[in-house]
Structures are given as C-alpha cells and as structure tokens.
Amino acid sequence: MASAVECTDENVREYLLYRGFTSTLKHLDNEIKADKEKGFRVDKIIDQLQQFVQSFDLFGMKEYWRYLDRRLFCRLEDVYKSTVTKLRTSLYRYYVINTIQKGNVEKTQEFFQKQVQELQGQAEWRDWFILPFVPSPEQNPTFSVYFSRQWADTFLVSLHNFLSVLFQCMPQPVLLSFDADVQKMIALTDENEQLRQMLFTLQTENPEQRNSDQMVHHKLPLYVQNMDRLGDTELDLVxxxxxxxxxxxxxxxxxxxxxPQGRRAPGKPAPVSAGSSPSxxxxxxxxxxxxxxxxxxxxxxxxxxxxxxxxISTSETGSSQQQQQQCSNQSTNQGTNHxxxxxxxxxxxxxxxxxxxxxxxxxPEKKVEVVETEPPPETCTDPPESSTSRTNGAGADGGGLSAEQPFIKLSQEEYGEHHSSIMHCRVDCSGRRVASLDVDGVVKVWSFNPIMQTKATIMSKSPLLSLEWATKPDRLLLLGSGVGTVRLYDTEAKKNLYEMNIDDTHPRILSLACSPSGSSFVCSAAAPNRSGNNESASRLPIPASGQLLLWDTKTVKQQLQFSLEPEPVAINCTAFNHNGNLLVTGAADGVIRLFDMQQYDSIMSWRAHDGEVYSVEFSYDENTVFSIGEDGKFIQWNIHRCGVKQSEQLLPQDATGPFVLSGYSGYKQVQVPRGRLFAFDSEGQHALTCSSSGGLIYRLTNRETALERVMALGGHKAPVVTVDWCSAVDCGTCLTASMDGKIKLSTLLAQKS
Structure with a gap:
C-alpha cells in the first residue's frame, strides 16, 4: 500500500503542475512533510515511536499514539480493542525499561507520576510501581524478561505486523486501486497474448504435420524405430x-x-494383445x-x-519438422551399421x-481421508494456488487433465468489496447476480458475467442475519434482520418494496427460503440470545425457542405458523424441493423436520445430529436429504424411511464450523455457521464444501463413506464459511466466501467421461 501511496502522490503532483495549481501543490508538500501516518510506511511509524522512546519524550509518544488511535484504531471492530490495548501497554513498558537501561531515574519516576491516574486501576501494572525502587530490576524474576533483547524485538515485530495488516485491510480510494488495476490488466494482456500465440501455432500447422500428430504410427519411440511395423493393438500399448x-x-x-479426443493421452492403458504367447x-x-x-x-x-x-506441447508443434529431420538422420546412421x-x-x-x-x-486411485484437516503432501491431487487473482487452468488447482478430477478449473476471480467476514453468499436462479452479506450488515449485489461489477450496495441500521433470492421475479431479494423484520428489496430499482414485521418476541430471522412457485416464502424466527445480536458468540447450551412462518409474497401477509414438535425451537436452515411441495428444515435441537407444503403439516421428524443442524439440502433425485451438523458429520438420510442413514462421514472442523480466524497478539475470531455449508453441481454427483484455504469438491458415493475428495479449489487465506454452486450457465461457477471478506469465483468445465 505504501508504494501505491507514493506513486499516487507523484501523479497528483504532476497533475497539479500540469493544471498550474502551484499554491495547492505547496500545501500538499507541506502536509506530506507533516504527515503523521508517514505515507502508510510502517517502518517509518515504528522509527518515529522509537525516536520518542530514545529521547524520553513521553508527551510526544502519548500524543502520537492518540493520533493513531483516533485515525486508525477506533475504526476497528470491537474484537481488536484488546489487541490495541496490549500493544499500548507494551509500548509504555518499552519506554520505562529504556529509561532504566539508560540510567535516567528522573524519567522513570516522571512516567509513574504522570501515568498514575491512568495505570493504577489496571491489573497488569500493579507490580510495576515498585520498579524504580528495585536495586537490580534486570535480575528480578518479575521484570527480567522485559530487559531482554528478545522481548523488545518481539514487541516491535508484533506492532509492525499489526500495522501492516491494518493498512492492507483498510478500504482504499479509487486512486490507490488504480495501480493494482493497471498491473492486473497488464498481466491479463500478457496472458491473452501467450494464449493467442499458442492458438496461432496450432492453427498454422500444415495438414501433413497435423495428420502425423493424430496418427501415432509416425511418433514411435527411438528404441522401436528400426523394428518391424507393429500391430495397431501392440502400438496402442506402447x-x-x-x-x-x-x-x-x-x-x-x-x-x-x-x-479433439484423439490428441489427448489415453486415460487407461490398452490391454495386451492376444497375439503375445505365454512362451x-x-x-x-x-x-x-x-x-x-x-x-x-x-x-x-x-x-x-x-x-x-x-x-501436444508448444515446443513439439513449433519444431516438429526439426524432430522429423533428426529422426531421419538417426535412421540413416543406424542403417549404415555393419x-x-x-x-x-x-x-x-x-x-x-x-x-x-x-x-x-x-x-493408483488417489484417495484422501476427509477427517484430516490438512491432507499429506503425497496425497494432494492439486498444485499450489497461484498468487494472482485470476489463474488459467494450466497452472491452477485441478486445472490439468487427470483421471481423478472430473472438472477443469478454467479461471478463478476474486470479489473483494467486503471489509469483514461473510455470512451469506447466494446466486440467483438465472445465474446472473450474486448477493453477499457480511457481519457488518452490508449487502453487495453484483454480477460476474461478462465482467465483475457491483450493481447495488445495501446498508442497514439494524443487523442483517439472512438473505434469499426470490424466484419470481428473480431480481427481488429477501433480507432478514435481527430486529424481527424482513425486507423485500428490488435490486434493479435499488429500493425497498416492503418491510414486514415478523414477530417482536422472536426478532432474529435466521433463515429464509422462497418457494419455487414464487408465491410464498418461509421465514425462521428465533428468540434473542444472551449475547445480543453478536452472531460470533457461542451458542446457548439450551436451544433457543423459535417459530417457522409462511408468508405470502403478493399480499405480504402471514399465511400460517408451522407446528414444531416436540417444542418450539429455532430453525437454522430451510430448503424446498424442485416444485415446492416439500420443505426440509434443520433446527438447533439437532432434529430434521420434513413438511408437506400442500397440507402444511409435518410428515416426519428425526434426531439427526448431536448438537445443532447447520445446513440441509435435498439430493438431486429428492429421495434423500443431506445434512451437516455441529457434531461435524455429513449424513445422507432416506426420506422414505424415517431416520434411516444411507451414508455418514466425519468432516474436519474447517468444513463444519465454528470457524476460527487467529491473528497477531493472540487475536482470535470465532464465527458460527449461518450460510450454506455445502452445494451440489447440476447433476448432483459432486458436492462443494468449506475448508481453511478454499473450497473442496467431493464425489458422492453410494458406499458407507459418503464422500470421496477429487479436487481442491484453493485461493483463500482465511477460513471459508459459506459456499454456493451455480450451474445456470454452460460452465459451472463455484463461490467460496471467507472470513476476510474475500469471495472467490472458480469457473469449472466438466470433463466428459
């Protein structure tokens, strides 16, 4: 970020000179010289703080830290406040230790006299007031660690890392993102030029050479060049x-x-010819x-x-004539053998x-045990993810052809307009728009085809907990809040159409599901928890009470309230089947309930998980239901036989939650699952799940082990908390959203078996 700031400052100077704004240029230079943020150069900020410490300027150090607090730290989330407090405490201790090491007892006593009102009520400073009176504090067990060079270096490195991450996560103005956009365009231009050259090389092959590539008879290995002509079956084996x-x-x-298929390497070796005798x-x-x-x-x-x-490779197509000449020369030389x-x-x-x-x-078929958090290197089927935001299938995870991977990853793009952890990320029915919701209550409506572009930004005074696309028309978006309201938002007109008051006693709208017919939607409302609206807090040991309501979309009125037995409980997830005749729900008490939407009655219910049910979906044939629960299990249930498992598999914690994001100075953020934890492809044969570094694709099996890992999408630096799989277009698009606010769009091309 610092380099982008310097480049932008130079461009602004050049523009002001070009326009003749000399007075403005002078003011700009003066303010840059007095810039306390040092152009977002972390090393210069650390040097400024060290200069205050070495010169015993307590007032200057405190004022500079207050400026950083007003300018930067106060805008952080509440979870970062403890980290900022620890860094400030370490900075004060670093100052006091320096005064003692330099033998300046007056500055040591001055520090405690001026800071006594602020520090005397803090437990971490209780033993430090005797420091000026200890004869040899560097040998005292309480203070000896702070006199070591290792502690000072650790503190400075922690402060440096914290400020670096803070500057990188700050929302940047358009001018600062210009340089990154230019670099991205340059990379894409170079990539397109390389692909254009490769395509031109393939198209300019002469017909004889193309035929020689397709017919393997002209590409024999050297050790069989002088043999008699082999049979077709034997040659296929070679x-x-x-x-x-x-x-x-x-x-x-x-x-x-x-x-064409004839130019690819065969997936399986041909059987040995019957002409080979046992002798x-x-x-x-x-x-x-x-x-x-x-x-x-x-x-x-x-x-x-x-x-x-x-x-077929580029070197082969570009120098095939030279290779044929070398082969002919070798044949001539070997023909002259005596x-x-x-x-x-x-x-x-x-x-x-x-x-x-x-x-x-x-x-050998490569299999990975899904109970492992990180697969061992020898079983990893994918190369590491490229650091660029858009990667080609040639070098990306799962991009190459292999017998184990059913998809080719054509590209991976990043949507980075969110500045906090994502809760929900859903594609509409037409596959044209995406709606994503973060923990700050900001909703982004954006498109990715043909280009990635933000269509609308929805800000809410009240916290938002859920969202769902309407089916008819698909431009409408349902938004559930934490104060008992559901808003119907028109993404094209960019305005609220209705705001429905659901229930004051159950204000948390945990889940929304719109009927495929478009005439109604189901709303799950739950009672408030003890921690207020903080969805990152741990769940209550006793499931909260809740209601499951059916609302009419046209009249905007409540139609009925479903009966939840044995007791009213909070419903975490809901899903309709293809025609809206069936509704499946997963609740906080671990029970899955199946409802008949024609009779508006519960057909069956069974205890599915030890703990809450986080995500539930119908299978492709709608004869079974898949669910993920708090116990970390991925289970397939037969809906024709109540409570009968067809398969079960234990998933790692980074696929089921709660999701944990650790940071510097002991920072730790925990988020309970809210969005969809798994999604299926268009044929229902593969499932996409969350992981710590990106989405994982599994093949659904009919064996006792429900999942078989086939592909890793990768690309994330923070845990993925929700996924979605759009198959409305020719190339399927996988969406993976993480706790750092980044959303990856991986475009996949199915390989025909």
Missing part, C-alpha cells in the same frame, strides 16, 4: 505406457482440454539384464523431453518380447 509415464512429469497444457512372456521375464537396459533407455528419453504419443541384418532383427525381436511381457502400469 503409446499408453509412454503417455502414462510422461504425463506425470510434464506440465499440464491448458489448451489440451479443448483439443514369449516367459522369455521376457527370464532376461532381467536386457529389461533393465530398456528401462534405462526409456528414462533417458523422458529426460531428453521426447514427446509422448498422446500429448552388424548382420539377421542379428539386429533377433535383438529387436528380443526387446519387443520383453516390452510386451511387462504388465501395463496401473495408475
């Missing part, structure tokens, strides 16, 4: 063996996902020395970068038998 060994070491090509296989197993030589030749060819039969022809044929036949006697390599 190609598959070479491609399997090479595809794991070479870089994945982004454009290979869009090439030939036995001969191949007996001669181990020749087999080792063949393996060494293959390794040499891989190191030399020889192309596999099923892969060995007898029959002897060479016998040796080649021997190598051929040994080659086909080896069983085709089988690529």
């Amino acid at each position: 190609s598959s063996q070479r491609s399997v060994s090479t595809v794991t070491t070479t870089s994945r090509n982004f454009l290979s996902a869009f090439l 030939q296989a036995a001969m191949g197993r007996k001669d181990q020395s020749t087999n080792q030589s063949v393996k060494s030749k293959e390794a040499v060819q891989v190191k030399e970068g020889l192309p596999a039969s099923g892969q 060995k007898p022809r029959n002897k060479r044929i016998q040796e080649h036949e021997k190598e051929r038998k040994e080659l086909f006697s080896k069983p085709p390599p089988q690529t």
Whole structure:
C-alpha cells in the first residue's frame, strides 16, 4: 500500500503542475512533510515511536499514539480493542525499561507520576510501581524478561505486523486501486497474448504435420524405430505406457482440454494383445539384464523431453519438422551399421518380447481421508494456488487433465468489496447476480458475467442475519434482520418494496427460503440470545425457542405458523424441493423436520445430529436429504424411511464450523455457521464444501463413506464459511466466501467421461 501511496502522490503532483495549481501543490508538500501516518510506511511509524522512546519524550509518544488511535484504531471492530490495548501497554513498558537501561531515574519516576491516574486501576501494572525502587530490576524474576533483547524485538515485530495488516485491510480510494488495476490488466494482456500465440501455432500447422500428430504410427519411440511395423493393438500399448509415464512429469497444457479426443493421452492403458504367447512372456521375464537396459533407455528419453504419443506441447508443434529431420538422420546412421541384418532383427525381436511381457502400469486411485484437516503432501491431487487473482487452468488447482478430477478449473476471480467476514453468499436462479452479506450488515449485489461489477450496495441500521433470492421475479431479494423484520428489496430499482414485521418476541430471522412457485416464502424466527445480536458468540447450551412462518409474497401477509414438535425451537436452515411441495428444515435441537407444503403439516421428524443442524439440502433425485451438523458429520438420510442413514462421514472442523480466524497478539475470531455449508453441481454427483484455504469438491458415493475428495479449489487465506454452486450457465461457477471478506469465483468445465 505504501508504494501505491507514493506513486499516487507523484501523479497528483504532476497533475497539479500540469493544471498550474502551484499554491495547492505547496500545501500538499507541506502536509506530506507533516504527515503523521508517514505515507502508510510502517517502518517509518515504528522509527518515529522509537525516536520518542530514545529521547524520553513521553508527551510526544502519548500524543502520537492518540493520533493513531483516533485515525486508525477506533475504526476497528470491537474484537481488536484488546489487541490495541496490549500493544499500548507494551509500548509504555518499552519506554520505562529504556529509561532504566539508560540510567535516567528522573524519567522513570516522571512516567509513574504522570501515568498514575491512568495505570493504577489496571491489573497488569500493579507490580510495576515498585520498579524504580528495585536495586537490580534486570535480575528480578518479575521484570527480567522485559530487559531482554528478545522481548523488545518481539514487541516491535508484533506492532509492525499489526500495522501492516491494518493498512492492507483498510478500504482504499479509487486512486490507490488504480495501480493494482493497471498491473492486473497488464498481466491479463500478457496472458491473452501467450494464449493467442499458442492458438496461432496450432492453427498454422500444415495438414501433413497435423495428420502425423493424430496418427501415432509416425511418433514411435527411438528404441522401436528400426523394428518391424507393429500391430495397431501392440502400438496402442506402447503409446499408453509412454503417455502414462510422461504425463506425470510434464506440465499440464491448458489448451489440451479443448483439443479433439484423439490428441489427448489415453486415460487407461490398452490391454495386451492376444497375439503375445505365454512362451514369449516367459522369455521376457527370464532376461532381467536386457529389461533393465530398456528401462534405462526409456528414462533417458523422458529426460531428453521426447514427446509422448498422446500429448501436444508448444515446443513439439513449433519444431516438429526439426524432430522429423533428426529422426531421419538417426535412421540413416543406424542403417549404415555393419552388424548382420539377421542379428539386429533377433535383438529387436528380443526387446519387443520383453516390452510386451511387462504388465501395463496401473495408475493408483488417489484417495484422501476427509477427517484430516490438512491432507499429506503425497496425497494432494492439486498444485499450489497461484498468487494472482485470476489463474488459467494450466497452472491452477485441478486445472490439468487427470483421471481423478472430473472438472477443469478454467479461471478463478476474486470479489473483494467486503471489509469483514461473510455470512451469506447466494446466486440467483438465472445465474446472473450474486448477493453477499457480511457481519457488518452490508449487502453487495453484483454480477460476474461478462465482467465483475457491483450493481447495488445495501446498508442497514439494524443487523442483517439472512438473505434469499426470490424466484419470481428473480431480481427481488429477501433480507432478514435481527430486529424481527424482513425486507423485500428490488435490486434493479435499488429500493425497498416492503418491510414486514415478523414477530417482536422472536426478532432474529435466521433463515429464509422462497418457494419455487414464487408465491410464498418461509421465514425462521428465533428468540434473542444472551449475547445480543453478536452472531460470533457461542451458542446457548439450551436451544433457543423459535417459530417457522409462511408468508405470502403478493399480499405480504402471514399465511400460517408451522407446528414444531416436540417444542418450539429455532430453525437454522430451510430448503424446498424442485416444485415446492416439500420443505426440509434443520433446527438447533439437532432434529430434521420434513413438511408437506400442500397440507402444511409435518410428515416426519428425526434426531439427526448431536448438537445443532447447520445446513440441509435435498439430493438431486429428492429421495434423500443431506445434512451437516455441529457434531461435524455429513449424513445422507432416506426420506422414505424415517431416520434411516444411507451414508455418514466425519468432516474436519474447517468444513463444519465454528470457524476460527487467529491473528497477531493472540487475536482470535470465532464465527458460527449461518450460510450454506455445502452445494451440489447440476447433476448432483459432486458436492462443494468449506475448508481453511478454499473450497473442496467431493464425489458422492453410494458406499458407507459418503464422500470421496477429487479436487481442491484453493485461493483463500482465511477460513471459508459459506459456499454456493451455480450451474445456470454452460460452465459451472463455484463461490467460496471467507472470513476476510474475500469471495472467490472458480469457473469449472466438466470433463466428459
């Protein structure tokens, strides 16, 4: 941020000179010289504080800290106040220790005389008032640690890190974001130019060369170039063996996902030809020395970068003529060998038998136990996430072709307009707009196709706890507050249409679900908790009471109140089936309830989790229900047999919550799940869940283990708290929202099996 500020200052100076605003330029220079924030240079701020300490300027140090408090610290959330207080206490102690180390007893006594009114009631300063009277305080067990160089360095580093993170998280004006936008545009331009060059290279291939790429007969390995012509089945085996060994070491090509199927490496090796006799296989197993030589030749060819039969790279397409010339020269040189022809044929036949006697390599299926918080390196199926905000599928997580990954990650973009943790993030039915809500009650309505753009910003005086898109029309947004009201907001007209008073005794609107018919919506209202409206606080040991209400969207009136048995309880999550005839709910008492929306009655209910139910959804065929609860379990329930589990799996805490974000100086933020914790793709075969560094995609199985991890999206630096999966467009878009206010949009392309 400091570099962007300096660059912006220079640009402003240049503009003022260009316009002739010389007096304004003089005022700007004078204010920059007297800038107490030092151009957001953290090192200069630390140097200024150290200068006050070394010069025993207690008044200047206090005034400078008060300025930082008024300018920066007072705008932070309440959870940061304890961190600021600890840093101020450490700064005062750093000053006192310096006065003693320099032998200036008068300044030590002056500090306690001037600060006695402020510090005498604080427990952490209770033992420090005897410090001026201790003969050797550096040897006293109470104060010895503060005289060490390690403590001073730790304090300065902590203060430096806190200010650095604070400056990075501050909302920046448009001028400061200009430099970042320019760098992003430059990176995208370079990326597009590289892709354009690759596409031009592929399109300018001559027809003979393109045919030679598609027909593997012209791309034989060197050790079989002088053999007799192999059969098609045997040649496919050679190609598959070479491609399997090479595809794991070479870089994945982004454009290979869009090439015809004949130009890709085969996913499974072809079976051995029936023409290989048992005697030939036995001969191949007996001669181990020749087999080792063949393996060494293959390794040499891989190191030399020889192309596999099923892969296409830029170097291969750009220098194919040179490779053909080299192959022809090698054939000519080998043809002049003075060995007898029959002897060479016998040796080649021997190598051929040994080659086909080896069983085709089988690529082991990679599985990851989902109970682990961080998968071990050897089971990780994805490369690290790139640091840029938009990555190509060639180098991103899961971007390359593999047998385990059902999707190609084409790109990943970031929406960073929020400045606090996200609670909800939902895509509308048409897949055109996204609504996201943070813990500060700010709602952003934005689009991502064709470009990412904020359409509306909704500010609320009362805290907002839930949101839901209306189905008809899909431009309407339902917003549930913490004071017992639900607002119907028009995102195109940017105004409130209605504000409905739900219930004063149950003011917290925890969940909203709009019927697919668009004529009504379900509202879950709960009683206030002891901690007020702080949703980051821990839950009560006894579930709060609540109501489940049905409201008519057109008349804006309450239709009925559902019966919640055995007792009224807070409903955390709700979901309709495809036609709105069924409603499933998950409650704070761990019970899942299924309602018939034609009879407006409860069909069945069962205890699903030990603790609260955080998220619940219908399956693709709507014969089962999936749920995630406070006990960390992901369970599939059969709705035709009450309370019968079809599968169950234990998920890590970073997928189920409560979510924890740790920071400097012991800072810790805890957030209870509010948004959707999992979402399905368009075919209901894969599920997207939360994790500490991004979304995780699992394949749904019919086995006892419900999930099988297949892909990690990555890209986040803070825990992901809610997800959504939009399949309304051709390429599915996964949304993952985290506690630092960042939302990642990962565009996926399904690989056809």
